[in-house]
Amino acid sequence: MNDHQLYRLATEEYDVSFYFLYDWLREASWNFNEYRIPALTFWFIREGSRKLIVAGEEYLAEPGDLIVLPLGLAVTTAHTGGEQEPLRYLSMGIRAIIGGMNWNELFGIPIRLPLEAGGELTELVLLWKQLIHDEKAVRSLSTVSDDALFSARASVAALAWEARFKLWMSLMTKIAIPFMSAPEPALDKRVRDLCAYIRTHYERPFSASELARAACLSEGHMRATFRQAMGITPHQYTIQVRMEKAKELLALTDLPLAEIAERVGLEDVSYFINGFRKREGMTPAVYRKRTFPWI
């Protein structure tokens, strides 16, 4: 493997990209009620506190805590003490797929990471604030005019911003290591190849036997190997990938649902709508309207 191949492998295996970034100051009365998290989301609590209720479990979010909310999670928050108080937190929404798996699932990241103040956390928070600050500058460059995105100045700013975003993700991963249940996950190469195949071919329908052929395994062996490593069947993983991609299209485009279903390899739009509702607790149309009201 030469350097370029290594780089390509690394950047393809680490599929990390950006969704949103805020410095939130929520008012004293604010709470979420069964809010569906639209992307892997990080909160760093700066002031105030809330109880988080997730799938019947309760977590306390207090100043200094890092909260990791996986894509699709339904979150309810509640006031903690007698008094209502504002909640101030940094947030970042990203996509992070490593070796075909969700970052949080791959490494086994809990919802609450109570961090200790000091070196790396200070660095992370500084970088986070700088990203929020610089994002406005990058955005303003791009809205001056369409051409402005291609000026040398815009390239300098956008490349530096992407660099800082990747550095943030590197530092975040480093800080999360002590809380991981699997910092060195053993991912069977055949399972990784299957994940990659599914992530590359989700746009059209494919059969289990096609998958098995791609991995040079018998169908039964393929299913068993995959299930053992991933905890779900290849079919369930495929549906999961298709629903993730559908969510992205719901977020990024105003395409009609029938076209979204087709683009994620689901031939039947009513199968898509029903499957989506079962997983997400709401229809794709409601999801789009609630999560991305600007589309």
Added chain:
Amino acid sequence: MNDHQLYRLATEEYDVSFYFLYDWLREASWNFNEYRIPALTFWFIREGSRKLIVAGEEYLAEPGDLIVLPLGLAVTTAHTGGEQEPLRYLSMGIRAIIGGMNWNELFGIPIRLPLEAGGELTELVLLWKQLIHDEKAVRSLSTVSDDALFSARASVAALAWEARFKLWMSLMTKIAIPFMSAPEPALDKRVRDLCAYIRTHYERPFSASELARAACLSEGHMRATFRQAMGITPHQYTIQVRMEKAKELLALTDLPLAEIAERVGLEDVSYFINGFRKREGMTPAVYRKRTFPWI
């Protein structure tokens, strides 16, 4: 446009990736003879000097100079004074396509950038050396075992490395601004869309009328608009993209030439070989052997 769309646009429009990285110490007698540059290559001259002869023009490369060698350039070097002396330089080979154009062509970057010592140059050289140093660590992580690439520690290192590489490119672009002939290139949106269409569809043959339809222009208008902005015809640009991709496949794979021709949308392998020879001055097989002797 929301933040994620902006990020996606920016990262898709700035297609910057890594090929190779060295701290070279060339012996006193060393010279290149019509060496074909395999990727957009940067040299920072640290000690010694050479004359560079490129397309009949001569350039002096001396300590403190930054040399920018475009992909495919044939370079000859010669000793400068009476004495032969070793040449020490940092090198970096990358791909940098911005808005569908090669970085050096888009901004009009000369071959020799005589830099002044100081702030930004010091930062660039430090970052360059750090990348060379850390690249060994990232590479060693990946060669321990296949799984090791997916440990949290490897993710931290690889993400940080990619971040530093993008930061290097941002800083390089910033430092090059005073030497650019077009720091704010005006790229017609329709021409950019055409470039993007060609770069997305080069894998299969397509006709000029298909291109014109994609850009919502008449065929004649499409040709004229493109040619005026880019200095070459859409057909020439398409061939250029196909040859770039073919070079990448020659570098990255040991695929037979017939398959490479097919993968870059050229149906006829002898057309591929002849076209390649005309552009590069050697056959694809010789190019592969000479430039990437390890494949």
